[in-house]
Amino acid sequence: MFHLTARDIRRRNRFSVLQAVYAAPGHTSRQDIANATGLSFATVGNMISELLDVGVLVEMGHDESNGGRPRAQLAINPDRGVLVGVDIAETAVHVELYDLGMTVLRSAELPVDPAATQPEDLADLIARGVTDVVGPDTDRVLGVGLSVPGLVEPEGGVSVFSPYWSWRDIPFKTLMEERLSYPLFLDNPLKASTVAELWFGAGRDVDDLIVITLRSGVGVGIAVDGALYRGVSNSAGEWGHTSLILDGRHCRCGRRGCVEAYVGVYGIMETIREADPASRLLTGAQADILPALAKDLADGDPVAQRVVDQTGRYLGVAIATLVNLFNPRTMVLGNVIATHLGEPLLRTARQVAAEQAMSDPFSQVTLRLSALTDNPVSLGAATFALEGFLADRETFGSVGSRRAAKSSTAGM
Secondary structure (H helix, E strand, O other), rough: OOOOOOOHHHHHHHHHHHHHHHOOOOOOEEEHHHHHHHOHHHHHHHHHHHHHHHOOOOEEEEEOOOOOOOOEEEEEEEHHHHHEEEEEOOEEEEEEEEEEOOOEEEEEEEEEOOOOOOHHHHHHHHHHHHHHHHHHHHHEEEEEEEOOOOEOOOOOOOEEOOOOOOEEEEEEEHHHHOOOOEEEEEOOOOHHHHHHEEEOOHOOOOOOOOEEEEOOEEEEEEOOOEEOOOOOOOOOOOOHHHHOOOOEEEEOOOEEEOHHHHOOOHHHHHHHHHHHOHHHOOOOOHHEEEEEEEEEEEEEHHHEEEEEEEEHHHHHHHHHHHHHHHOEEEEHHHHHHHHHHHHHHHHHHHHHHHOOOOOHHHHHOEEOOOOOOOOHHHHHHHEEEEEEHHHHHHOOOOOOHHHHHHHOOOOO
């Protein structure tokens, strides 16, 4: 049985307090944070003192008193530093620079050359993108979060397996440390999307949720009691490579009939090919397929309707399995496929899942599209960096951090 250490509990409490501040509109008070988190007023006070000490939070004056003691108002200090979130996707590397309020300051998208997908090639491309977006803010970078596709061992920063490029046991963090001098934090898109929802999306309202990532790669992130569930080797959530149809389509993982082969981008392309082998949708760039399919769907094209309905049916069956296994409160569909196909895809998936799942757990779950407006993977990757900065206990006692905090809040 897993037991939380005192340090684990303190770290979780610190995150809970900061998440409550992010969720508050504008500013909030210690009492409001205690009410939102369920933590004692003393615990909240200790966590806030630490966060004020390093300049992550600032006091914004006091509210008006109604006879009681005025409450100090607290807010995120966006000027404390900057964070970088990197989404390494199959066809492009997306890099965003955030202030501490998680507002995008600058971004870059760098195409991945299909002929240059060795780990060193991607490391060079990422380093160039990070350098471009950081620009003059080199000395203000608190950390860089990297979302690496496939199975990742985050502590050592190892890409255990990437089906995109057949990487195996690549020490990717080491490669990046040779090119960048910032603190680096690695995980995969499934974990990144889920962390983004926990901090800034659906996870603010529920403790048990599943985040379904739908793009070239497909999988889920799982949150239990408000915390990310990783499994023994950080491979929890590889739902995209569970069997949907016995002896079905070939999947890029080397197996057949995987969920990803039916509801990922390549799976949708195959469904288009089955519906209309001569479809013009298959002649353009991969990045243009989903927008074009969505437009055809909106225009009432029967082939597009058939493709989205069939994809929704596949998705609904796979979702039903998740409902039966995890009994979550909320399931969130996100990323590029959900963005473009949205409600029509969700509507069919929900109908089929209702038919295939056990009725009681299905009656308890809410299926919804992600409400995050920014790239959830980049946002989650930047949140890895924020969590890493906060988790370093020495951050809260070092002379350098105190000096930086005082410098960042001077004149406010």
